[in-house]
Amino acid sequence: MSNIVWHDQAVTKADRARLAKQKPCLVWFTGLSGSGKSTIANALEQELHRRGFHTYLLDGDNVRHGLNKDLGFTDEDRVENIRRIGEMAKLFVDAGVIVMSAFISPFAAERDMVRGLLDTEEFIEVYMNAPLDVCEERDPKGLYQKARRGEIQNFTGIDSAYEIPRKPDVTIDTGTLPVEACVGRLIDYMEANGYI
Numbered sequence: 001m002s003n004i005v006w007h008d009q010a011v012t013k014a015d016r017a018r019l020a021k022q023k024p025c026l027v028w029f030t031g032l033s034g035s036g037k038s039t040i041a042n043a044l045e046q047e048l049h050r051r052g053f054h055t056y057l058l059d060g061d062n063v064r065h066g067l068n069k070d071l072g073f074t075d076e077d078r079v080e081n082i083r084r085i086g087e088m089a090k091l092f093v094d095a096g097v098i099v100m101s102a103f104i105s106p107f108a109a110e111r112d113m114v115r116g117l118l119d120t121e122e123f124i125e126v127y128m129n130a131p132l133d134v135c136e137e138r139d140p141k142g143l144y145q146k147a148r149r150g151e152i153q154n155f156t157g158i159d160s161a162y163e164i165p166r167k168p169d170v171t172i173d174t175g176t177l178p179v180e181a182c183v184g185r186l187i188d189y190m191e192a193n194g195y196i
């Protein structure tokens with residue numbers, strides 16, 4: 001970029017992480033609508049908060065009310081949605097926070113792009129593995145019904161693609177596991193890998 005110079009900052013990410021006594025990271029939930037991203041991200045944040053960690057949850061619907069309210073659900077807009085969210089999440093990680101994000105993030109290329117923004121161990125890709133028929137049965141917001149009736153276009157899993165992660169760090173079968181067990185799997189992973 002011309003005429004723009006990066007400024008090194010005196011207080012570093014490592015300094016902030018030391019002060020917060022935690023290992024900042026981004027727990028990136030990906031999966032179909034209704035697969036349980038928001039539910040599990042919320043429950044995980046609650047548990048981490050209870051244990052005294054500094055956390056923040058970036059949630060799809062909420063970010064689309066503010067920063068990304070100019071974006072819709074074409075492939076192009078989803079790419080831009082995830083690009084902005086990735087950059088925002090990077091700032092939170094830089095600030096020393098344990099970040100959870102709950103976005104469909106349907107394309108492997110953008111998930112890999114976000115992974116590439118962070119240091120290797122800072123990005124944890126969590127695939128919320130629930131079959132489409134289970135998500136559609138749950139339909140917590142009635143959106144699948146609308147999509148089937150043709151009232152919503154480009155709905156993920158119906159007439160818009162979802163690329164299953166090839167090598168996620170964690171896969172959670174939210175179609176069969178109860179919520180507490182899903183959170184337990186993540187806590188176990190974070191403990192075993194030295195995040196908490």
Ligand SMILES: Nc1ncnc2c1ncn2[C@@H]1O[C@H](COP(=O)(O)OS(=O)(=O)O)[C@@H](OP(=O)(O)O)[C@H]1O
Pocket residue numbers: 032033034037038060061064073077078079081082102103104105106141143152153154155156160
């Ligand atoms: N066409 C279409 N396709 C998918 N989802 C739709 C659509 N229209 C609205 N919604 C609602 O928006 C939420 C998904 O937003 P995301 O920012 O996570 O999507 S994406 O990552 O850019 O693909 C999604 O939230 P979740 O159900 O929590 O996944 C829906 O509530």
Ligand SMILES: Nc1ncnc2c1ncn2[C@@H]1O[C@H](COP(=O)(O)OP(=O)(O)O)[C@@H](O)[C@H]1O
Pocket residue numbers: 031032033034035036037038039040102138140173174175176177178179182
């Ligand atoms: N094991 C589970 N994990 C997550 N959600 C579950 C689970 N079992 C049932 N559910 C229900 O499925 C729905 C998932 O919705 P939500 O968390 O909004 O998904 P998403 O954010 O992926 O769209 C909620 O109504 C939740 O109560």
